[in-house]
Amino acid sequence: MAFALEVYARVFALVCGMLFWLAITTGTELFAALEKLRIGYNLRTSIVMMFRYFSIFDGDYQTIREAEKSRALDLSTIPVYKRPVHFAYYLVPLVMLVIKRALETGAAMESRGFKGTRLYQGMISKGQETYLTKKYYRLRKVDAFAIFVMIAILATIAVGRFYFGFFTNPLY
Amino acid sequence: MDKCDRSGHMVEKVIVDNLWWKYPETDWILKNVNFTVREGEFVVVVGPNDSGKTTLARSLNSLIPHSMRGDMKGRVTVSGMDTSKHGIGDISTKVGMVFDDPESQFILTKVEDEIAFGPMNLGLSPEETEKRIMWALEVTRLKDQIFKEPADLSGGQKQRAAIAATLAMRPEILVLDEPTSMLDPIGKAEVMSLLRELKERQDITILVFEHHLEDLVEIANRFMLLYKGEIIRDRKTLDFFSDPSFLDERGVRVPEVCLLSEKLMADKVVRTVDLTLNQARDSLSRSLKERPPITLPKRELEEPANLGSEIAIVTEGLRYRYPDGTVALRGVDLTIRRGEFIALIGQNGSGKTTLSKTFNGLLRPTEGRVSVFGMDTKKVSTVDLALKVGYTFQNPDHQLFRGSVKEELEFGLDNLVRIGRLDPSEKDDRVRGAMKTAGIPERLLGEHPFMLSKGLRQRVAIGSILAMEPEVLIIDEPTTGQDMRQSIEVMSFLNDLNRLGHTIIVVTHEMWVVAKWARRTVAMLNGKILLDGPTREVFSQSKVLAETFVQPPQITRLAQELGNYGYPPDVMTVNEFYEVTNSESKDTRPVSSFSRHRRSLTLLLELLSSWRLEEELRTMSNDAQPRARMLASYVRNVEYSGISGD
Numbered sequence: 117m118a119f120a121l122e123v124y125a126r127v128f129a130l131v132c133g134m135l136f137w138l139a140i141t142t143g144t145e146l147f148a149a150l151e152k153l154r155i156g157y158n159l160r161t162s163i164v165m166m167f168r169y170f171s172i173f174d175g176d177y178q179t180i181r182e183a184e185k186s187r188a189l190d191l192s193t194i195p196v197y198k199r200p201v202h203f204a205y206y207l208v209p210l211v212m213l214v215i216k217r218a219l220e221t222g223a224a225m226e227s228r229g230f231k232g233t234r235l236y237q238g239m240i241s242k243g244q245e246t247y248l249t250k251k252y253y254r255l256r257k258v259d260a261f262a263i264f265v266m267i268a269i270l271a272t273i274a275v276g277r278f279y280f281g282f283f284t285n286p287l288y
Numbered sequence: 289m290d291k292c293d294r295s296g297h298m299v300e301k302v303i304v305d306n307l308w309w310k311y312p313e314t315d316w317i318l319k320n321v322n323f324t325v326r327e328g329e330f331v332v333v334v335g336p337n338d339s340g341k342t343t344l345a346r347s348l349n350s351l352i353p354h355s356m357r358g359d360m361k362g363r364v365t366v367s368g369m370d371t372s373k374h375g376i377g378d379i380s381t382k383v384g385m386v387f388d389d390p391e392s393q394f395i396l397t398k399v400e401d402e403i404a405f406g407p408m409n410l411g412l413s414p415e416e417t418e419k420r421i422m423w424a425l426e427v428t429r430l431k432d433q434i435f436k437e438p439a440d441l442s443g444g445q446k447q448r449a450a451i452a453a454t455l456a457m458r459p460e461i462l463v464l465d466e467p468t469s470m471l472d473p474i475g476k477a478e479v480m481s482l483l484r485e486l487k488e489r490q491d492i493t494i495l496v497f498e499h500h501l502e503d504l505v506e507i508a509n510r511f512m513l514l515y516k517g518e519i520i521r522d523r524k525t526l527d528f529f530s531d532p533s534f535l536d537e538r539g540v541r542v543p544e545v546c547l548l549s550e551k552l553m554a555d556k557v558v559r560t561v562d563l564t565l566n567q568a569r570d571s572l573s574r575s576l577k578e579r580p581p582i583t584l585p586k587r588e589l590e591e592p593a594n595l596g597s598e599i600a601i602v603t604e605g606l607r608y609r610y611p612d613g614t615v616a617l618r619g620v621d622l623t624i625r626r627g628e629f630i631a632l633i634g635q636n637g638s639g640k641t642t643l644s645k646t647f648n649g650l651l652r653p654t655e656g657r658v659s660v661f662g663m664d665t666k667k668v669s670t671v672d673l674a675l676k677v678g679y680t681f682q683n684p685d686h687q688l689f690r691g692s693v694k695e696e697l698e699f700g701l702d703n704l705v706r707i708g709r710l711d712p713s714e715k716d717d718r719v720r721g722a723m724k725t726a727g728i729p730e731r732l733l734g735e736h737p738f739m740l741s742k743g744l745r746q747r748v749a750i751g752s753i754l755a756m757e758p759e760v761l762i763i764d765e766p767t768t769g770q771d772m773r774q775s776i777e778v779m780s781f782l783n784d785l786n787r788l789g790h791t792i793i794v795v796t797h798e799m800w801v802v803a804k805w806a807r808r809t810v811a812m813l814n815g816k817i818l819l820d821g822p823t824r825e826v827f828s829q830s831k832v833l834a835e836t837f838v839q840p841p842q843i844t845r846l847a848q849e850l851g852n853y854g855y856p857p858d859v860m861t862v863n864e865f866y867e868v869t870n871s872e873s874k875d876t877r878p879v880s881s882f883s884r885h886r887r888s889l890t891l892l893l894e895l896l897s898s899w900r901l902e903e904e905l906r907t908m909s910n911d912a913q914p915r916a917r918m919l920a921s922y923v924r925n926v927e928y929s930g931i932s933g934d
Binding site: 131133134138142143144147161164167176179182183185186187190193205208216217223224228230234235246247248250251 | 307335346349351355376377380381383384385387391392393394395396398401405406407408409410411412414417418421430437439450453454457591645648649650669670671674675678680681683685686687688689691699700703704707738752753756844930
């Protein structure tokens, strides 16, 4: 029981941390950060698109749920252990909609020069700043301080874990 | 305005030469397409769905052939660059493209960053990128929205932001693929106003692929009709519409005044085909001056034969607040009888979709009460309500869950069988009944729903609801993204269902659809009912309706503008307008000024007979003509106000 609670607490902390990060980080900030780290253009655009699609995906999911309710399938009235079977019905329209949207977004990106980025890539590889990194996404003092505090906490946990045996599972 | 090069030749920005295109496993989508577009021209390409418009649009910025698989023959040259030899990156500096769904074309999460995306891809310096962002925001009047997230913009603002993001790349040619098809009326007006300004102020060649032509006829230099993959008509605007029936028969939604003037030309009432409301008003005014004023008895409002007295849905003091605090309904009182055909109209955010979702329990009232056939929606399950009220969503793709059409039609029935609300032996009969009513051919039963056309997918979605035999059917935006013929098809189908006794509630932005099919209209504004009544009465109150930014159909507005000539303010179709005009036009003899006034006097006598004033009027000599004119004008105004005969 203690072990289960501990694992639950860890997952809970992880989820809370992730939610906090999602709440304070925009897709564009992430895009600019990845640009600074010289992560490949395709990869960082894909990551940012994932951010964009969270809300669209959620909107589609809610509409599909309502459409199912309109056809007498209300998951809340079905026992929990039987629900996974019905989740499959969400997948068909969700996947089809995601594919359609992805194709449209891809066409829009290409129309705005996504494939013709030799000059842009050249700027990045030469370490030149682009509009996003120069104008808005600079490392401010307060950011540096926050990063320093986070690293300090992480270092404390690491030292506690490996030198003093804190934060370990008592069963192992 | 046409531009010339130094030698005086017209500069051709787009040359499409013998273009053929087919996708794998399809027939030729484009067949021998040939045209040129000169610098500064504003060209509109029209055509029904599946005629190849989007394919042609995508071949102009080299998405075809570089991003799509298929076979291409012929050549497309834009600003001197052959699209088959240059990649999309190179062409994107010459051709900007705006797509129909504003939501799908955003990449980053802030308006400013979104606009920066294109210039950054061009490798422009931060300073130049900023200049272009500011310029694009200025042109599209979005400066106030610079720091907003695209999701927080209205539909029209989203599409303007998409145009701004494209303009920031300073393209020489702008291609817009159905830019207003997913917008509400105010969004459409915003985009059209921007296009008008772009044409007047910017040095740019524009091609628009669109269904909604009423505003574009005022802006465009030239129209082309793409039909079954071929350009079958390519003319200057006025000439293009010289034969409206030709276009109408090919599924093009011709402006109503244009169809009207064609009919009136045949009767020699007007001399030219009019393209805009103002033109039609002016030419009809000229003609009507020579004719006696039109007098019509007050119209009896028709009620459908199957309209029962049973109450289907009642809302009392209905309020609804979403979990994020947005108040969508602010006290709605509404009664709907069995057998009605109702349209819910209003801008996005006015509360019409929220209201319709409370009818089948998808949303439960925050305050107040909704009663469906006597059941309080707060106290009964969604399943019980789904059996009474069926709801079809705007996009059929949200409501197709199974691997075949037959399974799809059975989906709701399977759920009813599972909870013991339907005898399994009834299932087959119900499916057959739904197929028949929804007009789904038996050969499609084994097909995957997603393989069908949008029109058929919508029928399958409606059919699957009908299989559950609801008494009320709510359809959200049934004609969005459909061309003229498909729209008529789906609305006629709903009309047939209404005749069979179903209560139909349609949520729509298309006023011609409302005018043609809905017998009652509820206009909403800020979560309240602004107008509720027979559609004719609602449309005749155009000033009140304007508060919702909704305009009556073009033909209704024309009748209202010609009210001084006796046109009733509730004319709703071209045929009605034509009949009203013809009701007096049989007497084509020239009418002298004197006899005109005498007719007016006779009218006035009839009107005032109940007031016992005829004796006084009979004493009026011909010298009193100016006063008679004034009184005649008064009579016409009285009729226009709709109180004639009271």
